[in-house]
Each structure stands twice: as C-alpha cells, then as structure tokens.
Amino acid sequence: MADDSSAWQLILAGDPVLLSIVRVSLAVSLSALALASLVGLPLGAMLALLRFPGRGLLVVLLNALMGLPPVVVGLAVYLLLSRSGPLGAFGLLFTPTAMVIAQTIIIIPIIAAPTRQSVEDFWHEYRDELTAMGVGPIGRMMTLLWDARISLFTAVLAGFGRAAAEVGAVMIVGGNIEGFTRTMTTAVVLETSKGNLPLAMGLGIILVALVIAINAVVWTTRTWSERQAG
Amino acid sequence: MVGTAGGLTVRAPVTDLPLVLDQVSLDAGGAKILDRASLTITAGAPTLIVGPNGAGKTSLLRLCMGLLSPSAGAVTWGGRDDRAPVRRAIVFQRPVMLRRSASANVAYALAHAGVPRHARAARVSELLDRVGLAELSERPARRLSGGEQQRLALARALARDPEILLLDEPTANLDTAATRSVEEIVLRAAQGGIKIVMASHDLGQVRRLAGDVVFMLRGSVREQGGAAEFLDHPSTLEARNFLRGDLVF
Numbered sequence: 001m002a003d004d005s006s007a008w009q010l011i012l013a014g015d016p017v018l019l020s021i022v023r024v025s026l027a028v029s030l031s032a033l034a035l036a037s038l039v040g041l042p043l044g045a046m047l048a049l050l051r052f053p054g055r056g057l058l059v060v061l062l063n064a065l066m067g068l069p070p071v072v073v074g075l076a077v078y079l080l081l082s083r084s085g086p087l088g089a090f091g092l093l094f095t096p097t098a099m100v101i102a103q104t105i106i107i108i109p110i111i112a113a114p115t116r117q118s119v120e121d122f123w124h125e126y127r128d129e130l131t132a133m134g135v136g137p138i139g140r141m142m143t144l145l146w147d148a149r150i151s152l153f154t155a156v157l158a159g160f161g162r163a164a165a166e167v168g169a170v171m172i173v174g175g176n177i178e179g180f181t182r183t184m185t186t187a188v189v190l191e192t193s194k195g196n197l198p199l200a201m202g203l204g205i206i207l208v209a210l211v212i213a214i215n216a217v218v219w220t221t222r223t224w225s226e227r228q229a230g
Numbered sequence: 231m232v233g234t235a236g237g238l239t240v241r242a243p244v245t246d247l248p249l250v251l252d253q254v255s256l257d258a259g260g261a262k263i264l265d266r267a268s269l270t271i272t273a274g275a276p277t278l279i280v281g282p283n284g285a286g287k288t289s290l291l292r293l294c295m296g297l298l299s300p301s302a303g304a305v306t307w308g309g310r311d312d313r314a315p316v317r318r319a320i321v322f323q324r325p326v327m328l329r330r331s332a333s334a335n336v337a338y339a340l341a342h343a344g345v346p347r348h349a350r351a352a353r354v355s356e357l358l359d360r361v362g363l364a365e366l367s368e369r370p371a372r373r374l375s376g377g378e379q380q381r382l383a384l385a386r387a388l389a390r391d392p393e394i395l396l397l398d399e400p401t402a403n404l405d406t407a408a409t410r411s412v413e414e415i416v417l418r419a420a421q422g423g424i425k426i427v428m429a430s431h432d433l434g435q436v437r438r439l440a441g442d443v444v445f446m447l448r449g450s451v452r453e454q455g456g457a458a459e460f461l462d463h464p465s466t467l468e469a470r471n472f473l474r475g476d477l478v479f
C-alpha cells in the first residue's frame with residue numbers, strides 16, 4: 001500500500017508532471033465543452049420548438065445518446081481519423097484535437113437533451129405571452145434559452161464533469177502520450193498498472209475535487225437564483 | 231406595409247379596428263367551446279364580456295387576440311385576417327412573468343413592439359410609472375405580488391401601444407385594493423383612446439367600467455348592448471337570471 005501522504009505531497013508541491021497532465025485534461029475538456037455547448041444548446045432549443053416528421057424519434061435518440069459509451073465514440077472517431085479513414089489525411093489521430101472531437105461528440109447529447117426538456121417546459125409556460133408579444137422563431141429560441149439559463153448551466157456543468165471523468169475515448173484517440181495527450185484519467189490507468197500509486201492517487205484526488213467543485217457551483221447557483229428569480 | 235422614406239422606416243397606418251367575429255365556432259376534442267358567435271368591436275367605451283364560467287369568454291378573447299384560429303367562421307382585424315398581432319395586446323388571467331426584472335419585462339415587450347433601443351429606457355420608466363411600479367423596477371418580476379404582476383402585465387401590454395386591449399378577468403384573483411388599482415389603470419387607458427375588451431364575472435366591476443356589455447352563455451353571444459340598458463333591463467331570460475344571481479350555465 002503506498003502511503004497517500006506522498007499523493008498529497010505531489011499536489012501541494014505542484015509536481016510538474018502532475019500539473020502538465022491536469023493542464024492537458026482541462027484544456028481538452030473545456031474546449032470540448034465550449035464546442036458542445038455551441039452545438040448542443042441551439043440543437044436542444046430547436047428540437048424543443050420545431051415540429052417536423054421524425055421529431056419524436058430524434059428526441060428518443062438524443063436521450064439515448066446521453067448514455068453513449070465513451071469507448072464506442074472513441075472507436076468511431078478512431079476509425080474516422082486513422083490513416084485509412086475518411087478524415088485520415090488531416091493526421092489528427094493521437095493529438096489533443098482528436099480528443100476534443102471525441103469528447104465533444106460524447107457531451108453534445110448530455111447538453112442537448114436536458115436543454116430540449118427545459119426549453120420545451122418553458123415554451124408551454126411562455127407560448128401565449130410570447131405569441132401575443134409578436135416574438136418570432138429566433139426571438140423565442142433566444143428568450144427561452146436565456147430564461148432557462150439556470151437549468152442549462154446545470155446541463156453544461158454536467159457535460160464538463162462527464163468529459164473530465166471520461167477515459168475510454170481519450171485513451172483510444174489520444175494514445176496517452178506523455179506531455180501531449182496524457183490526461184488525468186488515462187494517467188491514472190497507466191500509473192496504477194505501473195504501480196506508481198502516489199501519482200495515480202494524486203490525480204484521483206484532483207478529479208474527485210473537481211467533481212465536488214462542479215456540484216458546489218451548481219448548488220450555489222441554484223439556491224442563489226431561486227432567491228433572485230423565484 | 232413597411233416602406234422607406236428618407237432613410238427612415240415608416241409604417242403605413244395599419245389598424246386592428248374594427249375587430250369582427252363572424253359566425254365563429256370553436257371545437258376542442260368534440261366539445262363546442264364557441265357556437266356561431268358574432269361580435270363587432272369598434273372604438274369607444276370599454277366592452278365588458280360577462281357570463282358564467284365556461285361560457286367561452288376566455289376562448290373568445292384568445293380568438294380576438296389571434297392566439298386561436300376558429301374551427302368555422304372568420305375573425306378579421308380592420309378587414310385583415312392575418313393573425314399576427316399588430317395594434318392589439320392581451321392581459322391573461324394569470325400572466326406569465328419573464329425571469330427578469332420588472333423593467334426588463336417591459337423593455338422586452340417594447341423591443342418586440344419595434345421600439346428602437348435608444349427610446350426604450352424612457353418608455354420603460356414612463357410605463358412603470360403609469361402602473362405604479364416605478365419603485366419596484368429592479369425587482370425580479372416573479373418576486374412581485376399577484377396584484378403587482380397583474381399591473382406589470384398591463385405595462386407590458388401598454389408597451390405595444392395597442393388600439394385594442396383585451397383583458398381576461400384581470401382582477402379575478404386580486405383583493406379589493408389591487409382590483410381598484412388595476413381598474414384605475416384600465417380606465418385611464420380607455421380615456422386615452424384604447425378600446426378595452428374585458429371579461430369579467432363581477433357585476434360591480436361591469437357597472438364601474440362598462441360602456442357596453444356582451445353577455446355570453448354556452449359558447450354563444452346572447453345579448454349585446456349598452457351597459458345601463460343591459461344591467462337594468464336585460465332582454466333575455468338567461469341574462470335576467472344571471473343578473474339576479476341565479477346559477478345559469
């Protein structure tokens with residue numbers, strides 16, 4: 001049993017290897033989060049407001065995709081980006097870009113599905129007032145996204161939590177290259193199998209702290225906004 | 231309708247009056263909500279729509295606003311049958327406040343009524359002043375009391391600079407003081423030339439506000455005429471029973 005005091009020492013001393021891994025992790029997951037929000041929020045809102053044939057199927061599919069196994073996404077992106085794949089010419093496999101692509105795909109449904117639900121609920125409440133005020137389709141979407149902002153913030157943070165904690169996809173398309181594509185989760189897998197438990201545990205502690213911090217932010221925002229807006 | 235003159239966008243004077251309902255029926259899931267109701271609304275003193283619950287007052291107002299389309303018959307505004315709201319506004323029985331401050335709610339209505347950004351701030355304070363909410367302008371709208379929300383809904387409706395203001399029992403859930411302030415705002419709007427069309431089942435309110443009365447029962451218009459005439463000498467038996475306080479339905 002490695003003593004966990006050395007894990008804390010690594011964190012407190014700001015171990016450069018550990019810091020670089022955390023940096024890669026955050027850069028990849030935050031980029032994926034930004035892209036997924038850019039796609040997922042309007043996608044969810046459009047799915048909530050537009051009526052077209054096959055919409056129900058799409059809603060079911062989107063909800064199902066929330067549980068998409070990251071390894072499957074990793075495999076699909078791997079096949080797309082590998083030398084012989086359709087996007088192989090870009091040489092993106094085993095780069096942070098590939099990891100961002102995979103994580104973006106994983107978290108788009110995690111953001112879009114609850115967005116769809118919230119915007120639809122708000123639409124039922126707001127429909128008459130907005131119609132009576134002569135608000136057009138784009139205006140409706142913007143209004144509902146803004147007024148549902150607290151729920152959407154929760155969805156976005158859930159997406160970030162998912163991206164940061166995910167290991168299967170980044171392992172496959174990133175390749176766990178030290179100082180380049182090694183993230184907290186892939187490093188934990190590797191260091192544990194090597195027996196370097198202090199580093200593995202240090203990263204584990206940071207991951208858990210991150211998840212707790214996200215939930216603290218969600219909770220604080222919710223209580224604050226309930227006091228504000230009612 | 232929209233033309234450009236000297237770099238300025240000017241709107242041709244479009245009017246929503248007269249508002250005409252011609253033999254309008256409304257079916258919902260097999261039930262007849264409205265049955266060949268006809269009504270002509272022209273400029274003038276407030277028109278109060280009275281009748282028991284379930285008579286079709288709310289549906290009639292929603293049709294007048296263009297929020298519903300009739301199953302049969304036609305609704306026209308100034309001769310047009312385009313349902314997009316132009317010079318009309320509605321206050322619902324339970325208005326929905328946007329999750330923003332009181333002033334932001336009014337600014338939102340102004341923006342969607344086509345008021346340019348630079349002119350909004352002054353109009354917001356003027357409108358909040360008009361409904362007596364100037365002090366509460368930065369309060370989150372959903373934190374306001376029922377009466378205050380109703381007044382904010384009036385400010386939002388007035389922001390559209392309407393010719394016709396439709397009101398669906400705006401004082402049904404309010405106490406006396408709140409009812410009085412809503413009625414004062416409505417009366418001032420009427421004096422300012424806005425045509426008021428308001429559903430009510432409070433006969434005292436009808437007496438206080440109405441220029442003329444539309445009496446509805448089971449989805450059709452049973453009587454229409456001057457308020458004093460209707461209240462003192464109703465011509466139908468149903469109206470007589472309703473005014474006497476009998477349970478008609």
